[in-house]
Amino acid sequence: MxxxxxxxxxxxxxxxxxxxxxxxxxxxxxxxxxxxxxxxxxxxxxxxxxxxxxxxxxxxxxxxxxxxxxxxxxxxxxxxxxxxxxxxxxxxxxxxxxxxxxxxxxxxxxxxxxxxxxxxxxxxxxxxxxxxxxxxxxxxxxxxxxxxxxxxxxSEANTVAVVLEWMLAVLANQLKAAVHPWLEAPLRINLTGPGGGSWTVQPDGAVTTQPGAAAAEITASALEFPEWSTRRVDWRQRDVTVSGDTGYGERFLDAVNIV
The missing domain is CATH 1.20.120.450 (dinb family like domain)
Known part of the structure; x- marks a missing residue:
C-alpha cells in the first residue's frame, strides 16, 4: 500500500x-x-x-x-x-x-x-x-x-512509512554509486513496528520489497532506524539484531550512513 x-x-x-x-x-x-x-x-x-x-x-x-x-x-x-x-x-x-x-x-x-x-x-x-x-x-x-x-x-505509521521510503531510496543510490566488493549476496532488512516493512538489498545495490533468500537478516525498530542509519548514534546502541552471516550483516551496518 x-x-x-x-x-x-x-x-x-x-x-x-x-x-x-x-x-x-x-x-x-x-x-x-x-x-x-x-x-x-x-x-x-x-x-x-x-x-x-x-x-x-x-x-x-x-x-x-x-x-x-x-x-x-x-x-x-x-x-x-x-x-x-x-x-x-x-x-x-x-x-x-x-x-x-x-x-x-x-x-x-x-x-x-x-x-x-x-x-x-x-x-x-x-x-x-x-x-x-x-x-x-x-x-x-x-x-x-x-x-x-x-x-x-x-510518530504516525503513515509518516514513518514515508520517511523509510525516502531513506531506502537514498540507500539504494548510495550502494549503487559506491564500490563495495564485499557486497556479494542479498541481505534482508526487517523494520518492525508502525510504518515498518521488509526489504531486500541486492549485491548491485538495488533495494526492493521482493522476498527471497538472504545471507544475513537485520531486524530493527522502524522508529529507531532513522536515528542510527543517519549515524546520529551507533547501531550497536539500539535494538538491532543480525542473524545468518552475522559478520556480513555487521559489515553492512557499519557502512550505512544515510544523509
Missing amino acids: TPDRVAALCAERDLLLETCHSLTDRQWATPSRAEGWSVQDMVAHMGAGCRAIFTVDALKILRSNDIEKSNDMLVDQRRRRTPAQVLGEYERWSRRLIRLARVVDAGPLARIRLPLAELGRFPVNLVLCSAMTFDHYTHLRHDIAPALGLPPPP
Missing part, C-alpha cells in the same frame, strides 16, 4: 509549528544536536529548503556535489534573522510547498526523475514529499526535541 505522502508532510509541519510557537528566545538559541547549528538554525534550514523549491536556490541544491555544504550556506545567510523572521519564512513557504506537493503527487509529473546533489536521481514526488518529510521527522525528533529536553512527538 502506497503511503499518503502529502498527509505525512502536513502532519510533520503541524508538529514543528506546534513546537516552535511555544519556544522562548533562550530555547531558540539552544544548540541543537546537529553540530554547529542552534534550534533556530535548524528551523532556518527547513524554511530555506521549502523556499528553495520556488527559487534559483533549487538549481544550486540539485546540481550540488555536497548537499551538506549547500545547506550550511543557506543557513549562514539567515543567521542575522530573528526567531520570528525564521519561523515566518518557514510557515509561509512550507504552506506553499504543500500546495505544490498536492498537485505534483497526484499528477503525471510525479514520476519525472530529478538529480538531488550527490544523492542521485529520484521521482519528483519523492523529492517534494518524502525527502521533506524525512527532513522534518529526523530534525524534530533527533536534533531539536532532545536538545531542548522535550519528549519526541508521536
Whole structure:
C-alpha cells in the first residue's frame, strides 16, 4: 500500500509549528544536536529548503556535489534573522510547498526523475514529499526535541512509512554509486513496528520489497532506524539484531550512513 505522502508532510509541519510557537528566545538559541547549528538554525534550514523549491536556490541544491555544504550556506545567510523572521519564512513557504506537493503527487509529473546533489536521481514526488518529510521527522525528533529536553512527538505509521521510503531510496543510490566488493549476496532488512516493512538489498545495490533468500537478516525498530542509519548514534546502541552471516550483516551496518 502506497503511503499518503502529502498527509505525512502536513502532519510533520503541524508538529514543528506546534513546537516552535511555544519556544522562548533562550530555547531558540539552544544548540541543537546537529553540530554547529542552534534550534533556530535548524528551523532556518527547513524554511530555506521549502523556499528553495520556488527559487534559483533549487538549481544550486540539485546540481550540488555536497548537499551538506549547500545547506550550511543557506543557513549562514539567515543567521542575522530573528526567531520570528525564521519561523515566518518557514510557515509561509512550507504552506506553499504543500500546495505544490498536492498537485505534483497526484499528477503525471510525479514520476519525472530529478538529480538531488550527490544523492542521485529520484521521482519528483519523492523529492517534494518524502525527502521533506524525512527532513522534518529526523530534525524534530533527533536534533531539536532532545536538545531542548522535550519528549519526541508521536510518530504516525503513515509518516514513518514515508520517511523509510525516502531513506531506502537514498540507500539504494548510495550502494549503487559506491564500490563495495564485499557486497556479494542479498541481505534482508526487517523494520518492525508502525510504518515498518521488509526489504531486500541486492549485491548491485538495488533495494526492493521482493522476498527471497538472504545471507544475513537485520531486524530493527522502524522508529529507531532513522536515528542510527543517519549515524546520529551507533547501531550497536539500539535494538538491532543480525542473524545468518552475522559478520556480513555487521559489515553492512557499519557502512550505512544515510544523509
